[in-house]
Amino acid sequence: MPELPEVESLRRVLVERALGRCVVRADLVAFSVLKTVDPPLTALLGLELTDAIRRGKHLAVGTDGLWLAFHLARAGWLQWRPQQPATVPRPGRGPLALRIALDDGGGFDLTEAGTQRKLAVHVVRSLDDVDRIRTLGPDPLDDSFTVDDLARVLAAAGRAQLKGVLKDQRALAGIGNAYSDEILHAARLSPFKAADSLTDEQTREVYTATRSLLTAAIETASGLGPEKLKAEKKASMRVHGREGEACGVCGATILSVHYADSSLQYCPVCQTGGKPLADRRMSRLLK
Known part of the structure; x- marks a missing residue:
């Protein structure tokens, strides 16, 4: 299971490679991972990624007024692709759950191995709209944590x-x-x-x-x-x-x-x- 150090490292990958790029495709392959309906996933299209933050073991990439937040659970992972395939992936039994393609051709995939599907993706206006983020305890690496x-x-x-x-x-x-x-x-x-x-x-x-x-x-x-x-x-x-x-x-x-x-x-x-x-x-x- 990805924990704080791995999630922080993935956040830094997104900061380095994704910020400043615009979302051109958001392909939902495993429909069960998306836990929100309003705003829709398509609301991200055309928006520039301006921020990437970590809250505990949650990752979120921000745009102008929207967040794509996800929790990788036990078997989830983020895979960076310098060049995303041009074809839209079809739903199936593979590990791919969500594909985000950016305007430079690259992007990232969210994948989940195994049969237990616990990867959770949210499109929200505020991170407090995600129950599991709102109820998090203090971050042990926060400067204020004594x-x-x-x-x-x-x-x-x-x-x-x-x-x-x-x-x-x-x-x-x-x-x-x-x-x-x-x-x-x-x-x-x-x-x-x-x-x-x-x-x-x-x-x-x-x-x-x-x-x-x-x-x-x-x-x-x-x-x-x-x-x-x-x-x-x-x-x-x-x-x-x-x-x-x-x-x-x-x-x-x-x-x-x-x-x-x-x-x-x-x-x-x-x-x-x-x-x-x-x-x-x-x-x-x-x-």
Whole structure:
């Protein structure tokens, strides 16, 4: 799933390659991805792209009075094409969901792999018209976001598991499954620890790890095209997706907790005092 660093990198690609160009075609291939009807998608035709912004894991390109906003969900992606095909794509079973062609011949495609179709596209006059954007929590990389702000987020979450709070877009915007694993490993905390049980020092560790890891990921991806971002993210992970490998800090074997449609990874020595977590959602191990 694209998370804050990858979405920010895609935003920068759009700033560099798309701004100042006009939309000449907007081909909707997977009709289910478009979640709005007014304004219509065709309202974008002829308009110049003047802005590209990120809100959490959402991307939006702006024109004069309209926004094309999209959330890539788990399996969605943005692919840049220096030259878009002249033919209009037909609806089918392929990954292509939406094609935007610009007046210089280039443009971008929104694609989605797999069978679960959760990619969401909105054409709106204000980004606040998108419910999931309007209800986002604070951005952890915002200059105004402090360790005290994080402490308030954790306190408000009560006994909720720490990893779940980091992933909750209404609590913090932009962190998903992979980077929450990385943050908790860097902070040496169990993913199942209760959010409101952290000491001041542990809260500061989470704050520092969050900002440093996300910032480093953005810097590492700087200048990379969309086609290289996924591989770069995977290569940079220290625990996420590394089940069975040795922890780079202590050498212990990285373990997993599996759920119905996802999993988390952690180091039992660095994070849980040498105790493996029960491989089920309702594990009682909190420390």
